[in-house]
Structures are given as structure tokens and as C-alpha cells.
Amino acid sequence: MNCNHKSNFLSTIEEKYFAHPYRWIIADADNDSIQNLALLPGSNIVLVNQDTNSDQYVLKQGYKDPKTGQITGMSGRLQRKEADIGATVIFMTSDRIEYLEYLSMAFSTEFAFILRSPPISYVSNIYYLPFTGVVWICSILLVILCTLVIALTLKFHVMPDEGTENMTTSDYILFAVSSICQMGSEYLTKVLSTRISMFAFFIALLFVYTSYTANIVALLQSTTKSIQTISDLQNPAIRVGVDDTPYSRHYFKMENEPTRKLFYGTKIAPPGKPDAFMNISYGVSRMRDGMFAFHVETPQAYREIEKTFFEHEKCGLVEIKFFAMSDIWCVIQKHSPYKEILKANIMKIREHGIQLRERSRVYKSRPKCDSDGKNFGSVRLIDCYAALLILVYGFLISFFVFCAEKFLKSKFKHICTSKLEMYREQLTSPE
Incomplete structure (x- = not known):
């Protein structure tokens, strides 16, 4: 947003604190939870009443290109001094510390694969489990x-x-x-x-x-608790999806741990096949159907779950962390003269409870399970899998035994007939 002229932003802070004309406030316009939430908690409350006459936006937080070394997005503009203040929160990484000034942590958030615990019959033979x-x-x-x-x-x-x-x-x-x-x-x-x-x-x-x-x-009516790790998600019966955000695409691609790298190459972005990135609403709807793990910012997923799931469907949700994401921070240009001004105002917002109030309004905690064991589902075909196997194998064994009996009977009859003919010829032949 262009702030070359005086605006409501300048009226919030005394103009004498600015050593030079304020040039740009770069806001992230991506339609994802963290970027849009950045202004909601009031972390940058000094930006709330700014002038909105411009439509200048940068569409990504920005990452360093390993080939060219160029930094893109909002981070790049702050690094090249094309902007003074980043109007959205950003993840703290070691490479960004060199060219960004981190003011204050906005709030903590978590990212994980969320899935509904599958029925026990999907992973075990329930006809063996009743007894030790x-x-x-x-x-x-x-x-x-x-x-x-x-x-x-x-x-x-x-x-x-x-x-x-x-x-x-x-x-x-x-x-x-x-x-x-x-x-x-x-x-x-x-x-x-x-x-x-x-x-x-x-x-x-x-x-x-x-x-x-x-x-x-x-x-x-029970669900399994055996799916707890990334290796468990490699099960071909479990499909996966990832919230389609710039940071998800970046951090998944940069993962070098062997198990996670293999998981990314086989389940998320397999060569020659469509990737598994999708929006939150579609990912949560697929997760509701079962046997689907969706990687997303957990509070945003729980907000969608609260709106779309039945009460009994909120029970048995499992979280599996893929990687440890850092907290998100408010940033400005390195060595910016506005550092102390913004930092003091951000602390006021936190002390007055504005940040906590906005976070609790937008971020949802894990939904409570109030109907665990009270809902009875119909028996599925997979629940009868072991019984059907016994039936099929029994028929196959019966068929093979039948064929063996027929073969042995015909063989025995042929032998008996041959011997009978031989004896008959011996009896009828002259001495």
C-alpha cells in the first residue's frame, strides 16, 4: 500500500520519529490462514488505520532462490530496502536473520497431518483381537x-x-x-x-x-491408535494432502531427512503425477471420509472441522507432525529507525489483551469429543474381510479335494479295469 503521502498510519505515530519519508508497507495478499491472520491479531496495530488508496501488493513471504541467490516476495523487498515494514508475519529462519529485523513473536501455531483414526479392521484382523x-x-x-x-x-x-x-x-x-x-x-x-x-x-x-x-x-466400533508416525502414513491405503500455501510448498521441498524426503517424493509430489496440494475446505472434506491425512495449520483445520463435522466424527482425530515449524514473527527492514516505535506498540497490544482476544476469535482449539462410544456405525465390508477369506479358501480347498477325488477315482477305476481285464484274459487263455 502506497504511503508516500500522509495517511492515518502517520497520524498514529508522531511524524518526528520518521527520519525519511515512508515508502512502502508490503502486505501479503495470499489467500491462506497465516497471511490473512497476520493483521487480525493486531500485531501491527499501527497499520490498522493506514491509507488504502493503493493496490500495491507482494504475493509471497519470499525465499532465497538456491540457483540465483535472489530473495523473492516481501523478504526480498525488505532486503533491497524497497520497503520498510513487513505488514504480515513471517517464519524465523537462520538465513533471514541476516537481512530482516525480527520485532516480536506474533503467536505460536502448529502444523501437522490430521486424520481420523481408521477402524481397527483396516489395520488388523478383528477376529483375532478379542482374545490374547x-x-x-x-x-x-x-x-x-x-x-x-x-x-x-x-x-x-x-x-x-x-x-x-x-x-x-x-x-x-x-x-x-x-x-x-x-x-x-x-x-x-x-x-x-x-x-x-x-x-x-x-x-x-x-x-x-x-x-x-x-x-x-x-x-x-473402535478405532486404531497404531498410526502415529510418518512411516505409518506410507501405508498405500492412506491418502494424503497438503494445504496449498507458499511456505508449505517451500518447506516440503527443502526437507532432506531420508524418510520425509521419500514421503514427499512418493505421496505428495510423485514424478509424473498430480501433486497433493489443495485448499483447506477440500482437504478437510476428504479427511472426513476417512483414510486421508491432511497437512495443515491445525487451528485453521479445527475451525473448518467445527463447521462441517458431526459430533461423533470429531472423536479420534490424530496429529502427526512432519517437521518443526518456527513461530511466526513481525519483521521490518534491517536497522530500521522504526524498530523501537513498532516494538513498543506491539507490546502494548499484547499487554492489553488485544492479541489474545483476536487469536482466540480466529484460532480454534482441538474440538472436544462429546459422543465417543455413543454412535454405532454399520458393519462395513472390510470388517467381514477375514470371514470372506475363510469362505473363499474353504471353497478353493473343497474344489481341489473334489478334483483330487475325481482324479484318484478315475485312476483307481482304470487300474482296477486293467487288472480285471488281465485276469480275465489269463482265465480264458488256453494252457
Whole structure:
């Protein structure tokens, strides 16, 4: 904004403090949360009533070009002394200290990947989780022991029993499986000892079955806490997005840590494919659908979440930090004569609570989860994945056994026919 002539800005500060005519106030016009918020907390309250007749803007904070060494954006104008005051906050970096004067920290903010915790069935087999390994082993031993006891009582009973006298090993295995599934058995016995053993066996399995199904119901409504690191986000099932801001594009590209560099090259900006940069509203809407991690300034994301999410959808939000961002500061030209004036006024703003009030109005904290466990979702197809696998593998094994039986039967029939023909020829041939 052009301030060559006297303006409301000059009326705020006595004109005698200015050693030379004020030339430019460079404001960042990018449509992102930090840039637009810079003037809201009142960090540069001396700029609030400035003249607005000009439309002169610089569109970026500015970064140093590694090839040319030129500094772009607002930082470049301050470094080249084309501007005296930066009217927006900026991140503190080691290279900027050489040519910028940092006045005061505006406020603290955080950046992270935010995602809704996926259901446990997305990362684990929920049909195994209800029991610990020891309980599974004890349950299997219980079934084996009870089946053996029932088999022994049937084998060595005194009185004849027509209903079970022809039971084979496969029949006992099928009996054990059907008992586990609460299906009962087609075999009826009149042996009292066997009936008592079967009754105790069925009662024990009833309690095991009840405990198992109760845990399954709870697990179907639960979310996993296993996704906590950047390496976990490498899971192909999890899609990612990044808030499309100049500083996000810059800092993601400059990341050199091997894991994060690989993550950037495979998930955010893969070669030959569209990048994952998007605006906040679209990123949060995709995050709401699940299995999507969105990197954004967390308070701004939570403000959008408060407006668009249902209460139960606000539960189970996970934050994963990608890199440590510095706090944002108010800056001016190096060795500027306005340093003490602006610094004193910024401190007044902070002491009077204006900055805190504006920050609390614009920045939202993490939404509270008031309905955790109160909402019941429908069973998804992925929740039945293990059961479908058992069904498919069972049919495949059955088909292969069927083919083997057919093959062996035809082979055996051919052998029997050949031997029969050979014997017949031997009998009919003259001696």
C-alpha cells in the first residue's frame, strides 16, 4: 500500500520519529490462514488505520532462490530496502536473520497431518483381537481335550449305542467345529457319561462364545491408535494432502531427512503425477471420509472441522507432525529507525489483551469429543474381510479335494479295469 503521502498510519505515530519519508508497507495478499491472520491479531496495530488508496501488493513471504541467490516476495523487498515494514508475519529462519529485523513473536501455531483414526479392521484382523494369545491356546486345548474325552467315553462304553458306533476321526473333528460355532451335532448318544461330557463341553463353549462376540461388537466400533508416525502414513491405503500455501510448498521441498524426503517424493509430489496440494475446505472434506491425512495449520483445520463435522466424527482425530515449524514473527527492514516505535506498540497490544482476544476469535482449539462410544456405525465390508477369506479358501480347498477325488477315482477305476481285464484274459487263455 502506497504511503508516500500522509495517511492515518502517520497520524498514529508522531511524524518526528520518521527520519525519511515512508515508502512502502508490503502486505501479503495470499489467500491462506497465516497471511490473512497476520493483521487480525493486531500485531501491527499501527497499520490498522493506514491509507488504502493503493493496490500495491507482494504475493509471497519470499525465499532465497538456491540457483540465483535472489530473495523473492516481501523478504526480498525488505532486503533491497524497497520497503520498510513487513505488514504480515513471517517464519524465523537462520538465513533471514541476516537481512530482516525480527520485532516480536506474533503467536505460536502448529502444523501437522490430521486424520481420523481408521477402524481397527483396516489395520488388523478383528477376529483375532478379542482374545490374547494365551486365551486362544487355552480355548483350543479345551476343545481338543473335551473332544478326546467324548471320543473315549463313546469308544469304551459298556452298553451298545447305535447312534455313534460308526463315528470316524473326521466326524469327531466336524463335531468339535460345529460345537465351537454353536451348531450342535447330528449324532445322538444314549451313553450317560458321554451326555454329561457333551453338556459340560457345550456350557463351556457358550461362555467362550459370549465373551468373544461381545468383544467383536466393541471392536467393530473402535478405532486404531497404531498410526502415529510418518512411516505409518506410507501405508498405500492412506491418502494424503497438503494445504496449498507458499511456505508449505517451500518447506516440503527443502526437507532432506531420508524418510520425509521419500514421503514427499512418493505421496505428495510423485514424478509424473498430480501433486497433493489443495485448499483447506477440500482437504478437510476428504479427511472426513476417512483414510486421508491432511497437512495443515491445525487451528485453521479445527475451525473448518467445527463447521462441517458431526459430533461423533470429531472423536479420534490424530496429529502427526512432519517437521518443526518456527513461530511466526513481525519483521521490518534491517536497522530500521522504526524498530523501537513498532516494538513498543506491539507490546502494548499484547499487554492489553488485544492479541489474545483476536487469536482466540480466529484460532480454534482441538474440538472436544462429546459422543465417543455413543454412535454405532454399520458393519462395513472390510470388517467381514477375514470371514470372506475363510469362505473363499474353504471353497478353493473343497474344489481341489473334489478334483483330487475325481482324479484318484478315475485312476483307481482304470487300474482296477486293467487288472480285471488281465485276469480275465489269463482265465480264458488256453494252457
